[in-house]
Amino acid sequence: MRILGISAFYHDSAAALVVDGKIVAAAQEERFTRRKQDARFPKSAIAACLAQGGITLADCDRVVFYEKPFLKFERLIETYLAFAPRGFGSFLKAMPLWLKEKLFLKKLLVDELKAIAPDCDWNERLLFSEHHYSHAASAFYPSPFEEAAILTMDGVGEWAASSAGIGRGAQITLDREIQFPHSLGLLYSAFTYYTGFKVNSGEYKVMGLAPYGTPRFTPTILEHLIDVKDDGSFKLDLSYFDYCTGLRMTNDRFARLFGLPDRSADQLLTQDHMDLAASIQDVTEIVMRRTASSLAKEYGLKKLCLAGGVALNCVANGKILKDGDFDDIWIQPAAGDAGGALGAALAAWHMELGQPRHVETAPDAMQGAYLGPSYTDAEIEAALIAAGARFTKLSPEELIASTAKALADGKAVGWFQGRMEFGPRALGARSILGDPRSPSMQKLLNLKVKYRESFRPFAPSVLREAVSDWFELECDSPYMLLVAGVRPERRRAMTADEENLFGIDKLNVVRSDIPAVTHVDYSARVQTVHRETNPIYHALIEAFAAQTGCPIVVNTSFNVRGEPIVCTPDDAFRCFMGTDIEALAVGPFYLEKSDQDPALALNYKDAFELD
Structure with a gap:
């Protein structure tokens, strides 16, 4: 069938x-x-x-x-x-x-x-x-669980904005629901809109901005905008929002509540905007954690499956896991x-x-989320020749060795291997990689490769067998959907002056052995890399670890701001030539930027509408 x-x-x-x-x-x-x-x-x-x-x-x-x-x-x-x-x-x-x-x-x-x-x-x-x-269904059926509680939260579907129930065997029963217009996803999107980011894509930015602020607006949000019960159920005061009838998410009453006008996309971020981001993130975590705890008590199950756009909030997911109401959680990568x-x-x-x-329990039925198209060596070679690229074909061992050395030398590397990922995260098939030990790598990738805001964090891809040596995480996180702390012994204590820094000034402070992937609150959005699902990526990180003693690489999606993740070899070469990526490994072919014809360089910075 x-x-x-x-x-x-x-x-x-x-x-x-x-x-x-x-x-x-x-x-x-x-x-x-x-x-x-x-x-x-x-x-x-x-x-x-x-x-x-x-x-x-x-x-x-x-x-x-x-x-x-x-x-x-x-x-x-x-x-x-x-x-x-x-x-x-x-x-x-x-x-x-x-x-x-x-x-x-x-x-x-x-x-x-x-x-x-x-x-x-x-x-x-x-x-x-x-x-x-x-x-x-997307959350439970591919999961490695025979039975589990299921929680889905997003903006809105038909009527439901949040649903919960139980999956057992082949059956799913949803028996709890919060209906539109009372939506946690839309509340988060309202703050995305208010702080000047694009709804349905800028929510990641709000989550990334939150650690630079303090949640001083949390009491205001809980008193005026959302009434949250002990079991995580809630209602919004709709008089502050326009999404039911208008073309805006918020209205003037919302702006008066916080004493700030809507921020435009080109306006500088202030500490107020960072505090707003911290506050809505805090409220989101309160709702999600109370809901999860209530489901654990009501259903008596120790496994939880998550889906819906709100389930991409990896900070909240990490805290649900840490709360201990569930032994294990599984989040649909898309x-x-x-x-x-x-x-x-x-x-x-x-x-x-x-x-x-x-x-499927090893590790699940998603096959690492590598479910998109792949390209044969002949197809890749033909695309590179047609593009005028200069390249070398290497054996798998040579490719891994050359890429690992480039990373150890501090280069930004485009990595295009196997089947494309399904979902918003690059997971080592269509990725830009870097050295996590470099204090300047985050700024380099954000400003000269990704062309995006400097505060945006990057994720560590870590060998599954080494994750607990570097992060406060003992379980799998193959889809980069759990945030965990960097282990205390890997952290660097802040000086008094550094502790007193505010906002974006915190960005350039080296706070761990892996500063390029350590956020300002000592957290990291962890991807565990498994030999079973991505053997070549696992082998690359092993080779990097052999050279450096660090079983981790910086992993960000292979694209620039506003561009979808690359799909084809042509997409990869264009992005390579339009950014400061210094090396490209596409299939068995290895390219150095310095070897390329300068006439092929592209002005990629403004090639896509900003997200």
Whole structure:
């Protein structure tokens, strides 16, 4: 049985192919179109997944969309009626799009599928999941757990903004729900908007900015914006927000509450903005930790699965694990809407078709999230020749040795190997790597390679067998979705003057043996690298450790700010030539920037719309 899952028409469209319950492929549309968070029908992602499975669309027995459009349309209409006449102008503007993409979405999907495979009766093969069931399925079914509590939190699906329940075997039951407009995801996005970042992409920046501030606004948020109960349930005071009826997330009353106007994207960040980021992060952790603790008590289970956009908050995830209510937690690496495509396909297999579940425990069913396309040596070589690149073909041992030496020499290295990752994190297949021991590496990568804000943190990729020697973490974190402290013996004590620094001034203080991946609060967003799922990346870090004594490399996504992560060898070479990346390992081919024709250099800094 071949099942294709699709998410589309909101943001981050994606496709996933499941064959007889096994995850064969998954990819986001943005990687192919080079359009960040592309929301269009995922034609290219579908083609890539089908190619990986060696089938055509006509061979698919079912196609499953990740949510139910009629329920979503019902929520949109009821929300506007509830707040009428406020927001009538935006209602009129939105109605034509709603009619096309919400009310008549089934016809739109059928037409798109017919354009690819015209001889199939797609009205018979097309199914619809519910948004939060898709999230829950993406969290539980690929997990290594026979049974677990499930928590999904995001902006909003059809009506639900948070859901919870239990997964046992092949069955998922969701029995707790908080409905729109009371949404933790939208609350976080409101602060993303207010502090001058783009909603649905800038939330990472708010989380990264939070450690530079103090949560002095937490009492204000808890008193005025959100009423949080002991079990983590909550309600928002909607009089401070405009997302129900307007085209803004917040309103003037929200701004008056904090005494600051909305920050524009080009305005300098102040300590107030850092404190706002720290405060909304603090409140988010309060809600998530109380909810998780309540679920542990109510369900009596020791495993937890997480999905939904809020589950990408790796700081909160790390604190849930540290609280000890659960022995183990598993987070879907594509926790946002892209992962809904995969969840929808898995839900159809297990829930709609009643098929049993085989639990993969080594380490899970996601195969390290390496579910996208790969390229043969011949394809890579042809692309490099066509681009005018100068390169050397190396054996696997030579490639690893050369790359490890470049890293030890302080170079920024583009690393393009194997199948592309599914989800927002680069996990050692489409990555830019660096030396974590370098005090200047974070600034170099942010300003000269990524072209992004200097405060943005980088993640350590660490050998799984060495993680507890360097971080306060004893478990797997293969998807870079847990934050843990750097071990005390690896830290450097601050001087009195350094302790008194505020905000971004903290950035350049060396605070550990691995300063490039140690955030200002001594934390790190850890990725454990496993020989079983990515042997070549594991071997590279082993080689780097042999040279330096450090089993860790800096890992950031292979792209610049506003650009989707690279997908093809052509994408990789363009990014290499448009940035200060000094070496590139793409398949077995090794390139040095100094060997390249200067005429091929690109002005990449302004090539993409800023996120």
